[in-house]
Amino acid sequence: MSTTTREWHLAARPHGEPTPEDFRLVEVPVPEPGEGQVVVRMVAMSVDPYMRGRMRSGPSYAPPWEVGAVMSGGAVGRVVASRAPDLPEGTLVLTDAAWREIAVLDAGAVRRLPSPTDVPPSWFLGVLGMPGLTAYAGLFRVAAFTPGDDVLVSGAAGAVGSLAGQFARLRGAGSVVGSAGSPEKVAWLTGELGFTTAFDYHSGVAEGVAAAAPDGVDVFFDNVGGAHLEAAIGALRVHGRAALCGSISGYNAVEPPPGPRNMSLMVGKRLTLRGFLVGDHTDLRAEFTDTVSGWLRSGDLVVRETEYQGIENAVPAFLDLMRGVNTGKMVVRLTSDPD
Amino acid sequence: MSTTTREWHLAARPHGEPTPEDFRLVEVPVPEPGEGQVVVRMVAMSVDPYMRGRMRSGPSYAPPWEVGAVMSGGAVGRVVASRAPDLPEGTLVLTDAAWREIAVLDAGAVRRLPSPTDVPPSWFLGVLGMPGLTAYAGLFRVAAFTPGDDVLVSGAAGAVGSLAGQFARLRGAGSVVGSAGSPEKVAWLTGELGFTTAFDYHSGVAEGVAAAAPDGVDVFFDNVGGAHLEAAIGALRVHGRAALCGSISGYNAVEPPPGPRNMSLMVGKRLTLRGFLVGDHTDLRAEFTDTVSGWLRSGDLVVRETEYQGIENAVPAFLDLMRGVNTGKMVVRLTSDPD
Numbered sequence: 001m002s003t004t005t006r007e008w009h010l011a012a013r014p015h016g017e018p019t020p021e022d023f024r025l026v027e028v029p030v031p032e033p034g035e036g037q038v039v040v041r042m043v044a045m046s047v048d049p050y051m052r053g054r055m056r057s058g059p060s061y062a063p064p065w066e067v068g069a070v071m072s073g074g075a076v077g078r079v080v081a082s083r084a085p086d087l088p089e090g091t092l093v094l095t096d097a098a099w100r101e102i103a104v105l106d107a108g109a110v111r112r113l114p115s116p117t118d119v120p121p122s123w124f125l126g127v128l129g130m131p132g133l134t135a136y137a138g139l140f141r142v143a144a145f146t147p148g149d150d151v152l153v154s155g156a157a158g159a160v161g162s163l164a165g166q167f168a169r170l171r172g173a174g175s176v177v178g179s180a181g182s183p184e185k186v187a188w189l190t191g192e193l194g195f196t197t198a199f200d201y202h203s204g205v206a207e208g209v210a211a212a213a214p215d216g217v218d219v220f221f222d223n224v225g226g227a228h229l230e231a232a233i234g235a236l237r238v239h240g241r242a243a244l245c246g247s248i249s250g251y252n253a254v255e256p257p258p259g260p261r262n263m264s265l266m267v268g269k270r271l272t273l274r275g276f277l278v279g280d281h282t283d284l285r286a287e288f289t290d291t292v293s294g295w296l297r298s299g300d301l302v303v304r305e306t307e308y309q310g311i312e313n314a315v316p317a318f319l320d321l322m323r324g325v326n327t328g329k330m331v332v333r334l335t336s337d338p339d
Numbered sequence: 340m341s342t343t344t345r346e347w348h349l350a351a352r353p354h355g356e357p358t359p360e361d362f363r364l365v366e367v368p369v370p371e372p373g374e375g376q377v378v379v380r381m382v383a384m385s386v387d388p389y390m391r392g393r394m395r396s397g398p399s400y401a402p403p404w405e406v407g408a409v410m411s412g413g414a415v416g417r418v419v420a421s422r423a424p425d426l427p428e429g430t431l432v433l434t435d436a437a438w439r440e441i442a443v444l445d446a447g448a449v450r451r452l453p454s455p456t457d458v459p460p461s462w463f464l465g466v467l468g469m470p471g472l473t474a475y476a477g478l479f480r481v482a483a484f485t486p487g488d489d490v491l492v493s494g495a496a497g498a499v500g501s502l503a504g505q506f507a508r509l510r511g512a513g514s515v516v517g518s519a520g521s522p523e524k525v526a527w528l529t530g531e532l533g534f535t536t537a538f539d540y541h542s543g544v545a546e547g548v549a550a551a552a553p554d555g556v557d558v559f560f561d562n563v564g565g566a567h568l569e570a571a572i573g574a575l576r577v578h579g580r581a582a583l584c585g586s587i588s589g590y591n592a593v594e595p596p597p598g599p600r601n602m603s604l605m606v607g608k609r610l611t612l613r614g615f616l617v618g619d620h621t622d623l624r625a626e627f628t629d630t631v632s633g634w635l636r637s638g639d640l641v642v643r644e645t646e647y648q649g650i651e652n653a654v655p656a657f658l659d660l661m662r663g664v665n666t667g668k669m670v671v672r673l674t675s676d677p678d
Binding site for chain 1 (some may be wrong): 400
């Protein structure tokens with residue numbers, strides 16, 4: 001076993017778009033595990049848009065990363081040494097301890113995953129993990145989707161959006177419209193993923209929505225905010241509902257971004273806009289896991305990852321995620337794993 | 340009986356703030372009632388902010404008034420001649436046929452009111468009518484108020500706002516904060532109406548909210564929109580809810596008004612913003628009438644009207660309403676009535 005590991009520290013709080021200089025890769029010794037602890041070698045770690053918020057100081061729903069300290073985030077890892085009887089060597093676990101290759105963790109800080117899994121371990125960071133439950137809870141509970149609804153998804157080629165759109169299709173949406181950031185993503189949405197139609201928002205968000213959904217939509221699943229939210233408020237029909245999952249368009253903003261100028265439409269159309277966090281909806285996890293596992297087994301649900309290799313590429317992966325380089329879930333592979 | 344009546348016609352669609360020149364008072368003959376019709380002499384008519392929308396062409400939730408034709412709106416009137424057996428002379432009725440002194444109406448176009456009433460007939464245009472049900476449905480259903488909630492009301496000295504705030508108090512709000520447009524209104528809210536605190540928004544909306552509710556609120560009842568909505572999104576706590584009833588600050592806008600710049604807060608705070616129209620909630624009418632009648636009988640609920648006199652003052656009343664001159668419900672008294 002290595003006696004050192006590499007880990008990413010936050011070097012500075014960015015003003016605007018983060019840069020590589022805001023992070024520092026540090027080599028540190030791996031301590032000996034104490035009683036009740038395990039040594040976990042990370043197989044894959046997650047980079048997610050919400051992490052941009054953790055780079056800020058001040059109160060937020062996830063605690064801020066501290067400058068000069070290791071960052072944290074979701075990862076799947078393998079127990080390589082154990083002083084916890086319930087977590088023998090070889091156990092596959094989910095942790096929030098990544099941005100490092102090896103971590104020594106209390107048994108209570110990890111969640112045991114099925115092993116051997118019938119899916120790649122990294123899928124517990126995506127379709128079977130937090131992004132999957134986010135899409136599921138947002139669409140079915142927060143937006144109160146019902147079969148026949150016409151659905152608009154922003155950030156539709158991302159980890160959450162690509163699932164939300166497919167979940168809508170699989171549950172009988174009237175139509176599913178996706179907004180994405182490149183012609184290749186648009187082609188993927190309308191091809192392999194089975195979206196009804198899709199558009200590249202670089203050609204205009206309002207124009208894209210108007211062309212793709214000229215008769216409006218019933219549900220909006222928003223990962224982007226800003227102009228997408230304004231266009232969606234315009235497109236939502238009477239009694240339309242929006243689940244507000246994120247607003248990546250504004251995460252690097254230095255000044256408050258303009259708000260939707262058409263909020264007054266909410267009264268006449270009796271619209272509901274509802275922000276949500278997946279952490280409020282963990283009671284859906286069993287139902288979600290059953291349902292999505294079934295769709296995976298039947299082949300109805302398409303999963304794609306954009307995978308970067310090696311801890312040294314975790315920050316490039318995060319920076320590229322914030323620029324929309326990924327298609328599907330962005331993950332960083334840290335070690336090969338026999339599963 | 341008069342053989343002529345006066346009625347207001349829409350003369351032009353305003354651009355921006357309506358002016359007296361957009362309306363015309365016309366004297367017309369009163370036709371003879373046909374079989375199944377009644378002649379109704381209006382006792383009091385309503386002017387309401389939503390009517391600004393009816394001055395526009397194009398689709399909206401209430402049909403637009405036509406240029407050159409009589410306008411319509413809520414009124415309480417007395418049957419003065421009848422060819423409808425169920426509506427004998429003397430019956431007090433609610434109609435949508437005002438902006439006129441006398442109307443000949445099909446029996447199906449009026450709703451019978453209790454007569455003699457134990458409340459002034461004009462209250463069926465306010466506390467016991469559409470504005471009352473709006474406040475009731477908005478607070479208790481749309482915003483899902485629960486006892487203990489801290490509540491913020493914009494337009495709190497208006498017909499709907501003054502009721503929404505009192506309903507919250509009567510159902511056990513933790514605190515009720517009101518925003519209004521003059522020191523006199525503020526004094527009325529914190530005095531007779533029992534609001535916990537209130538502020539004059541002319542001194543700054545964001546500042547007023549921050550000073551009046553430094554620890555935030557759980558529910559926002561919005562009649563104003565614009566800066567009030569932005570400030571409320573900032574002030575709402577985790578799982579906060581807003582009932583969007585109207586946005587009078589933008590009704591005369593020629594250009595789209597700026598939207599709230601802090602929509603991204605909706606995710607982390609899991610806020611719900613919900614627009615509504617009273618017409619979707621008429622199933623609450625019996626419960627509403629029972630509850631509010633009880634509060635009126637016990638003297639717990641304070642009702643104030645701003646009353647203008649005579650059909651010739653209906654347009655001045657409407658224009659003053661749009662400028663916030665009224666305290667409580669704005670009504671136009673058209674005839675004295677023995678009740």
